[in-house]
Amino acid sequence: MNTLMRNVRVLKRMTSADLSQAMVYRGAWLLFMAANITVPIISLLIWRTVIANGAKLPIDERYITTYFVLLSFVTMATSSWLTGFLANDIRLGKLSSWMVRPASLLVGFVANNVTEKILKTVALVPMIGVLWWIFRDSMNIPAGVGRWLLFAVSVALGAMLVFTIDILIGSLAFWMDDVTALAQARTTIANVLSGAVVPLALMPDWSRGFVDFQPFRFTVSFPVEIVAGNLSSSDLLVGLAVQLGYVVVLGLFARLVWTSGLKSYSAVGA
Amino acid sequence: MDRNWLAKQWRHLKLWRRFFAQAVVRETQFRAHFVSTLVVSIVQLGLGIVPILLLFGFTSDVRGWSQANVIVLVGIFQIVTGLIAAFVAPNLHRMTTYLTQGELDIVLVRPVSSQFYLTLRWINVAELGDVVLGLAVLVFGLVYSGASPNAGEILQTVVLAGCGLVLLSCVWSAMSYLAFWLQSVNPIGNIFIELLESGRYPLAFFPAGVRAFFTFAFPVGFASTFPAQAILGELGWLPVAGGVALSVVAVLLVRALWRLGLRNYASASS
Numbered sequence: 001m002n003t004l005m006r007n008v009r010v011l012k013r014m015t016s017a018d019l020s021q022a023m024v025y026r027g028a029w030l031l032f033m034a035a036n037i038t039v040p041i042i043s044l045l046i047w048r049t050v051i052a053n054g055a056k057l058p059i060d061e062r063y064i065t066t067y068f069v070l071l072s073f074v075t076m077a078t079s080s081w082l083t084g085f086l087a088n089d090i091r092l093g094k095l096s097s098w099m100v101r102p103a104s105l106l107v108g109f110v111a112n113n114v115t116e117k118i119l120k121t122v123a124l125v126p127m128i129g130v131l132w133w134i135f136r137d138s139m140n141i142p143a144g145v146g147r148w149l150l151f152a153v154s155v156a157l158g159a160m161l162v163f164t165i166d167i168l169i170g171s172l173a174f175w176m177d178d179v180t181a182l183a184q185a186r187t188t189i190a191n192v193l194s195g196a197v198v199p200l201a202l203m204p205d206w207s208r209g210f211v212d213f214q215p216f217r218f219t220v221s222f223p224v225e226i227v228a229g230n231l232s233s234s235d236l237l238v239g240l241a242v243q244l245g246y247v248v249v250l251g252l253f254a255r256l257v258w259t260s261g262l263k264s265y266s267a268v269g270a
Numbered sequence: 271m272d273r274n275w276l277a278k279q280w281r282h283l284k285l286w287r288r289f290f291a292q293a294v295v296r297e298t299q300f301r302a303h304f305v306s307t308l309v310v311s312i313v314q315l316g317l318g319i320v321p322i323l324l325l326f327g328f329t330s331d332v333r334g335w336s337q338a339n340v341i342v343l344v345g346i347f348q349i350v351t352g353l354i355a356a357f358v359a360p361n362l363h364r365m366t367t368y369l370t371q372g373e374l375d376i377v378l379v380r381p382v383s384s385q386f387y388l389t390l391r392w393i394n395v396a397e398l399g400d401v402v403l404g405l406a407v408l409v410f411g412l413v414y415s416g417a418s419p420n421a422g423e424i425l426q427t428v429v430l431a432g433c434g435l436v437l438l439s440c441v442w443s444a445m446s447y448l449a450f451w452l453q454s455v456n457p458i459g460n461i462f463i464e465l466l467e468s469g470r471y472p473l474a475f476f477p478a479g480v481r482a483f484f485t486f487a488f489p490v491g492f493a494s495t496f497p498a499q500a501i502l503g504e505l506g507w508l509p510v511a512g513g514v515a516l517s518v519v520a521v522l523l524v525r526a527l528w529r530l531g532l533r534n535y536a537s538a539s540s
Contacts, residue, residue, distance in 0.1 A: 031457035038464035042471075043321070049475045055329035181306060188313050198321050202328075 010103040014111035015118075022119055033123040037072045041131070043198070044068035059201045059229075066140040066228035067199050069131050074223050075196050076120050078158035082109045083183045086170030091177065095265065106167065106258075113163065140228055147226060150236060154223040157243045162219050164247065167254045174261030195221030201229070215250070218243040282386050293393035307396035311352075315403055318470055319344060333474040338415030340472065343498035345408025346427070347469045350434050350493040352400030358439045360392040365446040366456050374535070385528045389443060412501070419501045426500035426510050433513035434493030438466070440520040441488060447524075450531035469494040489516065 022029075047064045051057060057064075089095050089105060098105040132139060142148070169186055172179050191197050193216035200221045203211045211217065222239050225231055231239065297304055322344065326337040335343075368374045368388060377384050412419070419427070445458045469490040473481045485491045492513055499505040 027452065028457050031461060035457060035460035035464045038461065039467050042468045045477060045480060046321070046325075046471055046475050049477075050325055050329060050332055053329065053332050055325075055332070057328050184310060185313075188310075188317055192317055192320060197317070198324055202324050204324075204327065 007103060007107055011107055011111055011114075014103075014108060015114050018111055018115035019118065022115055029119045029123045033072075033076070033120055033127060036076055036120075036124065037127050037131070040068045040071045043071075044135075057202065059199065062138050062140045063201070063228050064199065065135050065138045067224055069128060069135060069139065070224050070227055071196065071220070073124060073128055074155060074158070074220050075194075076124055077117060077155050078162050078219050078223070080113060080159070080163045080166040082113070082163070083166045083170040083179065083186075085109070086167065087173035087179045087183075090170070090173040090261075090265070099262075110163075113159075117159075142227055150240070151223055151226045154218075154226055154240065154243060157240075157247050158219045158223050160247050161215065161243070161250065164250045164254045165215075165219075168250065168257055171254070171257045171261045174264055190216050190219065193217065194219045195224070201225075213242065215246045218246055278383075282383065285382065286390055289391060290393055293395050297395040304396045304399075307394075308399040311397075311400045311403055315348060315400075315407070322470070333472075335472045335474060336415065338411055339498065339502055341411035342408060342415060342417070342501060343411075343472060343494045344470055345404050345406075345411050346431055346497045346501070347494035348404030348407055349401050350404075350431050350438070350497075351466060351469070352397055352404055353435055354438060354442075355400060356394050356397035357390060358442065359397075360394045361389050362442050362446045363459055364392070365449050369449045369535075378532075384532070385525065389439070408501075415502070417502050419503060423500055423503050426505060426507065427497045429510050430492055430500055430505075430513050431497040433517045434489065434491075434497065436517045437489040437492050437513075437520050440517075440524045443524050444527055447527050447531045450534050466490060466493075472498070486516075489520075492516075 044065065047057075047068070048061060051061050051064065086105075086109065089098075095105060098108070165186070169179060169183055172182065176182075193200075193211070193214055195217065200211050200217060218239075222243060225239075226236065319341075322337070322340050325332070326340070330336065364373075365388070368377070374384070374388075377387050380387065442459075442462050445462060448458065465488050468476070468484055468488075473484055473491045473495040476484065481491075496505065496509055496513065500510070
């Protein structure tokens with residue numbers, strides 16, 4: 001318990017330090033988020049045209065619109081980018097200086113992640129607000145606070161899931177020289193299977209069972225579905241349970257890989 | 271346009287041939303880079319086509335575009351963006367460092383046009399794999415759609431795609447030159463790349479206002495829609511003339527912007 005409290009304190013300090021550093025590039029965050037929102041807008045316009053053109057989709061215009069308007073927020077909120085940095089720190093021996101410090105290197109990554117997400121949220125939410133207003137007539141807005149709470153929980157779980165997968169892949173650098181190709185492969189696979197490119201509801205019927213239960217659905221698509229779709233209570237319950245299950249199982253696995261990696265770690269220059 | 275001007279262009283052409291030869295030599299040293307870039311290109315091309323495949327699973331025609339015609343368009347788009355990735359992108363990605371690390375100072379004292387040098391110095395030969403892939407997709411699409419373009423239509427296509435290449439490079443250059451005023455422009459490259467994604471779809475898939483934007487402001491229509499229409503025999507010579515005129519104007523504007531930026535440039539190293 002003591003270690004946990006200390007880590008939380010360290011995390012708070014590191015986050016506020018990171019924040020003041022990152023605030024130097026305020027304009028850059030705005031541009032980054034403008035880039036983030038571009039592809040969802042393109043997809044939104046395309047699919048609305050397809051529907052207006054009379055195509056018979058399994059989902060309606062309201063679902064599509066809500067989905068793509070929320071998409072950039074959820075991909076941002078659940079994203080993580082530590083694989084490359086972690087692998088570099090391991091390979092180049094920078095991990096050594098962290099091992100004599102009172103907090104784990106991973107706490108540093110959490111702080112960095114939280115910091116960037118705070119700044120990105122500040123930049124992104126107004127843009128999504130504008131989009132929401134433009135398409136307000138065809139947005140699904142769930143009644144009641146309950147759905148929004150579930151949405152928030154699911155986004156947080158999704159963020160943990162992505163972060164864990166990142167640690168898993170980055171930690172392989174303890175044994176492999178270069179994880180770049182692996183990270184790249186993961187990104188491309190995740191892009192399609194998470195629903196970031198096309199809503200998973202549009203995937204062909206033969207892929208249904210696999211698409212619904214693979215882990216990447218719970219990194220992006222599932223939280224969006226909570227707001228955009230009409231999931232029944234049992235769908236919600238099963239979904240959240242599966243999501244939590246992935247977080248716990250992958251979390252334990254990442255911990256195992258990380259600790260056994262630390263044991264086998266012999267730094268460059270040590 | 272005196273003989274002096276011609277001689278200068280000839281010298282630049284010879285210089286560019288040297289850059290290219292050097293890039294080829296460099297690439298043969300890093301064969302793994304070539305192979306991995308090619309593999310990534312193939313995977314990304316496949317993933318880029320996923321939305322279109324899914325889309326045409328629900329309908330056979332969207333505003334006059336069949337699946338075969340869109341595949342023709344994707345092929346052309348792949349060729350043009352591959353050329354940009356090989357010849358222009360490696361340079362513009364460096365613009366921030368040129369300006370903030372004082373590298374521009376070294377370029378300015380060299381006896382070549384600084385704009386030429388900064389836009390075309392670095393070549394990424396491996397990206398030419400994208401161009402070859404694009405050609406394959408284009409040929410497949412043409413066979414699939416049963417089109418048989420005549421010489422005039424092929425000429426239209428080549429000229430229009432060339433305009434697309436020039437126009438998009440000009441837009442990206444202009445965006446990068448903002449570094450003279452903003453210092454860090456790295457996120458601008460991101461916005462450019464994301465906006466470029468719209469070229470995977472025909473302009474007809476977008477609402478009217480957006481279509482105008484993708485024709486004149488961010489002229490991605492010239493990289494895919496117009497050349498595709500030309501090779502499918504649906505375009506006259508008037509748009510070709512328009513494209514050439516637009517390209518000339520764009521080049522002149524970018525030249526002027528570069529001069530303006532240089533006048534504003536206060537050197538990072540002195």
